[in-house]
Amino acid sequence: MKRAALGDGNPVLFHQTVPAFSIPEWAAAAGYDGVILDLQHGELGLEAACGILRSIPRENAYAYARVGSPDPAPILRLLDSGARGIVAPTVESRSQAEALVAAAKYPPTGSRSLGPSRPALYPGDSYTEAGDRAVSAIAQIETRTGVDRAEEIVSTPGLDSVYIGPADLAVSYGLPGRGDWEDGPVREAIAYLREVTSAHGVTLGIYCGRPEYAAGLFAAGLVDYTGLGIDLVLLNRAFGDTIAGLDSARSARSTS
Structure with missing residues (x-):
């Protein structure tokens, strides 16, 4: 996610783990800005994810996909289907961040192949x-090692964003x-990480997990x-x- 795309607000996305075309539409109607299609966890496969991406309007800048690794083959398919951001999990080194950028960006920044797309x-x-401007390369930092090496990761040319995985990060701290x-x-x-990314x-x-915490x-x-x-x-x-609401209503009726 690039700073130029943020505008005055703070975009709110959700993680989608099931292969349902309707969920991003319902989420958008509720006020969500976008989605992170999760190919790392859950039931989403590559074919379903590509189909869902094509069902999302092209102008949605927050149609993201989290992959299992920076393997360029599935990343290319997702990008050609309309993904506007690729989240690579457990990035712990400069070389992993460079592999993500290489897969997500066209030459000379990366090595993404130019082929048929939407x-x-x-x-x-x-x-x-225009494609490089539209697509965000997002390194997920979710381990103590990733935090310790944040400077070398975040300074990778072509990297647009860092996404924190707090649960795995907590586990790495015991x-x-x-x-x-x-x-x-x-x-x-x-x-x-706020200091390093801002710099x-x-x-x-x-x-x-909770809206109050996000706020x-x-x-x-x-x-x-x-x-x-x-x-x-x-x-x-x-x-x-x-x-719980049904049980409460039944209890109220039984005591009235």
Whole structure:
């Protein structure tokens, strides 16, 4: 996610793990800015992800995909289908960040192949230059090693953004695997990554589970955007709330 694309607000995305074309549409109707199609975890395969990307309007700058590795073959397919950002997980070195940039960017910045894609995907005088501007190379830092090597990762030419995975980061510090940390080493890592990314003109995002936590990070200026929730977790919460509401209503009726 590039700073020029951020505007005055803080974009809010969600993680999609199931191969359903309708979910991004429902999320957009609710007010979400975009989606991170998760090919690393969940049930999404490459074919389904490419189809979902083609169902999302081309002008949506926040149609992202998280891959399992910086392997250029699936990244190329996702980009040609309309992905506007590629998230590479567990980046812990400059060489891994360089591999991501190479797969996501056209020459001379990277080595992305120029081939058939969605019509008018990158409008402009130079298709390749417009494509590089439109696509964000996003390194996910989610380990203590990644934080320790943040300077070499973030300074990689062509890297646009860093995305924090707080649960895995917590585990790497010997903590429970959860997010939304208010203090401790994960919170300190967020503040440190804010300093490093700001110094290099790179944006910073993070996965959040609670809207209140995300709002606090935005207010403190610690992140530029967030992935707020996972489709299956959100569904589980809605299911639980619905059944709890039914049980409460039945209890109220039985005592009246």
